[in-house]
Amino acid sequence: MTTLMIQGTTSDAGKSTVVAALCRWLARQGVNVAPFKPQNMALNSAVTCDGGEIGRSTALQALACGLVPHSDMNPVLLKPQSDRGAQVILRGQVYGNMDAMDYHAFKRTAKDVVLAAWEALTQRHDIVIAEGAGSPAEINLRAGDIANMGFAEAIDCPVILVGDIDRGGVFAQLVGTLALLSPSEQARTQGFIINRFRGDPQLLTSGTDWLQQYSQKPVYGVLPYLQGLLLDAEDSVAHAGEHQAGALKIVVPRLPRMSNHNDFDPLRLHPQVELIFVGKDEPIPAADVIILPGTKNTRQDLAWLIEHNWPEHLQKHLRYGGKVMGICGGFQMLGSSIHDPEGLEGQPGSSHCLNLLPFTTHLEAQKVLRKQRGQMHDLNGTGKTSTFSGYEIHMGRSEGHALSRPLTHSDGGPDGAISDDGLILGTYMHGIFEQAEALNTLLTYFGLAAPQTTTNYTHHREASLDRLADMIESHLDTRALLRHLKLL
Structure with a gap:
């Protein structure tokens, strides 16, 4: 050796x-x-x-x-x-x-x-x-x-x-x-x-x-x-790739404790997607979709969003028919509240969330770590589900009415939520954009009429x-x- x-x-x-x-x-x-x-x-x-x-x-x-x-x-x-x-x-x-x-x-x-x-x-x-x-x-x-x-x-x-x-x-x-x-x-x-x-x-x-x-x-x-x-990076956020004219515009807030931003690499590579990360004090552009990413400190990053007027922007975005998605910590933010009585991510306490989906989250010491494969909900009325694979890394347990309409089903059970009006999605699944079938389903749901078949992300890696x-x-x-x- x-x-x-x-x-x-x-x-x-x-x-x-x-x-x-x-x-x-x-x-x-x-x-x-x-x-x-x-x-x-x-x-x-x-x-x-x-x-x-x-x-x-x-x-x-x-x-x-x-x-x-x-x-x-x-x-x-x-x-x-x-x-x-x-x-x-x-x-x-x-x-x-x-x-x-x-x-x-x-x-x-x-x-x-x-x-x-x-x-x-x-x-x-x-x-x-x-x-x-x-x-x-x-x-x-x-x-x-x-x-x-x-x-x-x-x-x-x-x-x-x-x-x-x-x-x-x-x-x-x-x-x-x-x-x-x-x-x-x-x-x-x-x-x-x-x-x-x-x-x-x-x-x-x-x-x-x-x-x-x-x-x-x-x-x-x-x-x-x-x-x-x-390639998968430790922390630095890669620049987005080139995109076609009229591309679907997806905006992601660059949270101070943003985690697993590699979730967005397949979107960076897609020629029909313009991916924009918006940081502190940067203007929030109009978009087709806003995705709230994962975070290592959900309550503090939620406070950052509120400080920088994202709730008002999200409400306006939804009024004009825009779509919103939350992944992991970003999904937790879409609910009504987050409770951290043990201070697992900072000072013990609770936070009022964006209140876009009716559910609450309780942070627990036991972290969920598992890979998942399963089916994604028929978002586009095609009559069939699409396969996905991903993984969960989170400390929260969510419960509430919103979870009665899950986004995915897998061996681990149902996951995520879809709002009653169909404009808001949430999931704990990281890596959900990596498979072409799931990616095309989501891009169609986001408003891309005819997603092109692009390089398979796994093959690209x-x-x-x-x-x-x-x-x-x-x-x-x-x-x-x-x-x-x-x-x-």
């Missing part, structure tokens, strides 16, 4: 993409490889085969390996609930809420969890490609570190450092990061990868030659900036992973990588 760790000079340097690329490249050669991220902080998560949840980007890396995501692949997941606190997920299950200082003291326990999960993963796989978090040179976070060099030192694995040239200053990024590491960590760092380069790589030769001479470490390759790449593997094959010193993995 061999582990190779990819660390980055900054957040969003491209670590997740490089790990996914290496995983797919190795898997295509028949290597029994798995991804591992000791600690992740993200609001985008996926349900695992063992009934837990992990970061969405690690789940993508598992798919790159041809594996079903497992909670051992991301043993510590922090889901921010405020600027100072987060929900702590250990090996897929909720451990509790902690503020930053409490978690810092908890790291010794978290380290044991990380090492146990890594050990379990190595029993099942020959190669592990591990991913760091943020930067290994964050001085204030180095004590008790389990996300970067602290983990690498504990298991004694080599590290490759990734820098993002698209941000600018990539040589300062790489040299500065290396300089802030301890002597043993510097020795552990085998070399560099420069990511997201636009143009002719020969123009960079003088810089990479200098870097290799200065650091006495190799540059394993310069990866190109891949246009049009859309697979093609993107193969594109990343091709990039590794063409632009990295693969023989050196294989030597680090003891495959040569």
Whole structure:
């Protein structure tokens, strides 16, 4: 068993993409490889085969390996609930809420969890490609570190450092990061990868030659900036794709604690859809549909919506015949009230909601984590239902009259709601837009007269992973990588 760790000079340097690329490249050669991220902080998560949840980007890396995501692949997941606190997920299950200082003291326990999960993963796989978090040179976070060099030192694995040239200053990024590491960590760092380069790589030769001479470490390759790449992200919201004239306009409020925004990736890709995220103090445009997304803190994000006049806009939108949909936390907001007596998402208490559907939600400590397959209600009077698949990640239990007209039926029972006038939908299901049949049903309901058959989202994701593997094959010193993995 061999582990190779990819660390980055900054957040969003491209670590997740490089790990996914290496995983797919190795898997295509028949290597029994798995991804591992000791600690992740993200609001985008996926349900695992063992009934837990992990970061969405690690789940993508598992798919790159041809594996079903497992909670051992991301043993510590922090889901921010405020600027100072987060929900702590250990090996897929909720451990509790902690503020930053409490978690810092908890790291010794978290380290044991990380090492146990890594050990379990190595029993099942020959190669592990591990991913760091943020930067290994964050001085204030180095004590008790389990996300970067602290983990690498504990298991004694080599590290490759990734820098993002698209941000600018990539040589300062790489040299500065290396300089802030301890002597043993510097020795552990085998070399560099420069990511997201636009143009002719020969123009960079003088810089990479200098870097290799200065650091006495190799540059394993310069990866190109891949246009049009859309993959499951940890937190950053991808730009929408191109759309046709007269496209269906869908508006999504960019909630402060928005989660699982990957729900909207199939809409981003659809040429007949114009997807617009609206943030703080941005004007709310007229739209055909408004979708309230999932959130890690439903009551606080509901207060944000109210502060920014979304309730008035929603009422006006509905008066003019617009459609509204809520997903997970966004669905809870459509009801009459949310009760959080235990303070699971902040201060204990209750909140009045948008009152667009007659139901209430009670937050409970036991989180619902399950994948679902089933049938969606006949929304368009065609006389037939459409199949869907998705997953649930939520802490709320909803009840009330609105749920007597559910949107879906699956092995888990009925889910969601449809308003009496047919203008409002709600569901706990994430990923409901990913299957073409369900997507076309919903787009028709939203007002698109003839939805085009577009690229299957699952196929698009697979093609993107193969594109990343091709990039590794063409632009990295693969023989050196294989030597680090003891495959040569």
